[in-house]
Amino acid sequence: MSFRDSRHGPSAVPRDELEDARRAQLIDVTIDSLAEVGFVGTTLAEIAGRAGVSPGLVAHYFGDKDALLEAAFRTLARVVAVRMRERFALARTPRARVQAVIDANLGPENFDRRTGNAWLAFWGQVLHFQGLKRVQKAYQRRMLSNLHSDLRRMIPAEAAGSLAAMIAAMIDGVWLRAALSEWQEADSESARALLSAFVDGRLHELARVSAADTAHAASDRGAQRAADAEHAIRVINPATGAQLAVLPVDGPTQVNAAVERARLAQKDWRALTGAERGRVLQRAARLLRERNDALAELETRNTGKPIQETRAVDVISGAECLEYFAGLAAGLAGEHIDLGPKAFGYTRREPLGVVAGIGAWNYPLQIACWKSAPALACGNAMIFKPAELTPLTAIKLAEIYREAGLPEGVFQVVQGFAETGRLLTRHPGIRKVSLTGEVGTGKAVMAEAAATLKQVTLELGGKSPLIVFEDAKIDNAVAGALLGNFYSAGEVCSNGTRVFVHRSIHAAFVERLRERTAALRVGDPLDPRTQVGALISAEHMEKVLGFIARGRAQGARLVVGGTRVTSGELAGGCFVAPTVFDYCHDDMDIVRREIFGPVMSVLEFADEDEVIARANATEFGLAAGVFTNDVTRAHRVIAQLQAGTCWINHYNVTPIELPFGGVKMSGLGRENGRAAIEHYTQLKSVYVAMSDVESPY
Ligand code: NDP
DSSP states (O other): OOHHHHHTSOTTSOHHHHHHHHHHHHHHHHHHHHHHHHHHHOOHHHHHHHHTSOHHHHHHHHSSHHHHHHHHHHHHHHHHHHHHHHHHHHOOSHHHHHHHHHHHHHSTTTOSHHHHHHHHHHHTTTTTOHHHHHHHHHHHHHHHHHHHHHHTTTSOHHHHHHHHHHHHHHHHHHHHHHHHTTTSSOOHHHHHHHHHHHHHHHHHHHHHHHHHHTTTOTTOHHHHHHTTSTTOEEEEOTTTOOEEEEEOOOOHHHHHHHHHHHHHHHHHHHHSOHHHHHHHHHHHHHHHHHTHHHHHHHHHHHHOOOHHHIIIIIHHHHHHHHHHHHHHHTTOOOOEEEOOTTEEEEEEEEEOSEEEEEOOSSSHHHHHHHHHHHHHHTTOEEEEEOOTTSOHHHHHHHHHHHHTTOOTTSEEEOOOSHHHHHHHHHOTTOOEEEEESOHHHHHHHHHHHHTTTOEEEEEOOOOOEEEEOTTSOHHHHHHHHHHHHHGGGGOOTTOOOEEEEEGGGHHHHHHHHHHHHHTOOBOOTTSTTOSBOOOSOHHHHHHHHHHHHHHHHTTOEEEEOOSBOOSGGGTTSOOBOOEEEESOOTTSHHHHSOOOSSEEEEEEEOOHHHHHHHHHOSSOOSEEEEEOSOHHHHHHHHHHSOOSEEEESOOSOOOTTSOBOOSGGGEESOBSTTHHHHHTEEEEEEEEEOSOOOOOO
């Protein structure tokens, strides 16, 4: 309703409402005037003329020009406050409330020429007029305190204060630039995108620093606040249930920025000689070894694996991998091809560019090393996403690479759930994805990668056979079965969970197995005497216990274990007793499906052909083992087993020198060994003419 309309409005409208409407109308006209003719031109006469009333009437309502301008400024600030309240009502998280502040200021209904010009007119006068200064202060205080209180729930208090001030300054700055450029330089959408990207970037950095600093401190206040953050990753110690850290999730903004940083950094990295790249990897390997104990402890806290394992294997295997590929880096070469006297050819082995690594939760640091070492040695840049359950040691690896002299951006860690993995897999700037994970995830990654024709290496699940022939050394075979089922509480992809034992030694084997399994010490993973630690999560433990229940229900004989362990200090953790089932059949769930827990199935067999056929009767093909003293049979059987990685008279040893990977549904490509080089490089063929060009044209 316009002022003129209201003068002739129905007489039933109460007098107060009419008065309010007149005031509102005059303020509206004042803002129009400020936007069009500025502060100096906005006089009582000007406003009266625009409103079609006498200057006296304007003076009647507002007194003088200063009071009218103060009321107009107050109105502008109130509009922002009201919009902020409306948006707060819809915001569910602290991050969403911060966005509400940004959107209330820069939303399309507010971010326009008229409003901006009026603000600009006021800002020019704020320092000289007490009334305007009061309004400006109240508006700033409100914005800062709203921002500060929400940011404090995501990042430490001191960082929240300065970030709030920066956001407020950027909002004002965007307004100012837009007005000064006569609305040529910014629109609402790009202004909000700019602010959102800035806020996400800073939150990400600050929360990451805070989480890394406090990875050992379950009671960290900043991390506790960050727990409320939208989509935060809560990192839990599965042995105690204690929270270790909270990390923000990386979304499209962070992933895009990481890819861009990697793209730029890779140009210089690939230009180094292999020997120079190798030296950086060597230094990083040395740092890994020096920090073995601290890293092992962090890995144990995050995975629940016994410290006696993480100290002896996880970090050291990573260091060995870096050393191995550091050594290969200088020797990367193509080949010379003789094409007769008039020409020759050669091949160049070139890096792929920016590649992604996506890790599983069972060997977090080792997987990060196994993927990054060959990638970097070959001159690629890598963006690595750890599993969301175990994100901490990859952050440490990134620090170590930096300290070792790896240029910024060549190895980066992004954090998140499957969606962050998908962002990497779909990204057109990434040329390859190496995944360690489940078969279903492998299929999803491969399907997504097809859209941009990325290369993939897939290290997936397994249900591997371990065959014990009648001439095997029983103690060795039992030891192999224990290593292949209970190391890392059975959370090892290559585990030999289907233990085929020849009928003639079956009873003796199972008895020895029972004795040694019952003697395994389940306990606090940080206790060096503990041999079997916690499973990765309560959810996973329930899955494993579900398999045990089905094994019993389907008629397997429980030899030992079969229960959750809750005694004493283990009550709050995810512990399952090492479990052996005997008299299993090929069609039982525990024999067909990957359990990824400490559950072994023993199956009896009578002859070689039979056991080979049964061992191969699975969709998986990751690993296999054979125990026999007959050297001819050992090689004959291994040659017929459908598996990517095999052991004769041992199980689950994975030296870096040997390629590792699966066949059938267990994966594509290989990690480790020289074979990995094939998967992180591409060949360029070059023909070199040494004579004139003979042409029919
Ligand atoms: P998952 O397949 O659940 O996850 C593996 C990784 O992929 C995680 O980082 C996960 O993120 C991410 N991810 C999940 N979905 C997608 C997607 N659609 N696109 C991109 N990334 C995705 O495996 P687990 O972590 O549960 O690990 C256990 C599995 O890994 C077992 O099957 C085991 O056999 C296998 N494994 C194989 C090994 C091998 O070398 N062959 C070695 C070790 C384990 P998030 O965790 O955040 O969901």
